[in-house]
Amino acid sequence: MKRIYIASNLMDAQVVIDTLATCGIKAHIFNANAVGAVGELAAMQMWPEVWVESDADMETALELLRQMHSVQSNGTKTCPQCGEENPENFLSCWNCNQALN
Ligand SMILES: [Zn+2]
Structure with missing residues (x-):
């Protein structure tokens, strides 16, 4: 097994797992239940991890991950x-007016 991804939340990890599954790659999430169960600092070290079952995959x-994230x-x-999302052509944040670059 190899770790290929550290997700920022469980949903993120699940999307990766689902995408890999559609390509026939078996993967597992570790630390899935750890988030929120401990203090905030510790939780940061317990982000869900995605591991692929077969080293051959x-x-x-990784290529799939790259494609996902560039999309x-x-x-x-x-x-x-x-932390709000803005369309790429916005010059300042719609929410707080912070300048975007
Ligand atoms: Zn903002």
């Missing part, structure tokens, strides 16, 4: 101040 899985980051940018 590693490269395909996700296309068209939106995240406000550094409040």
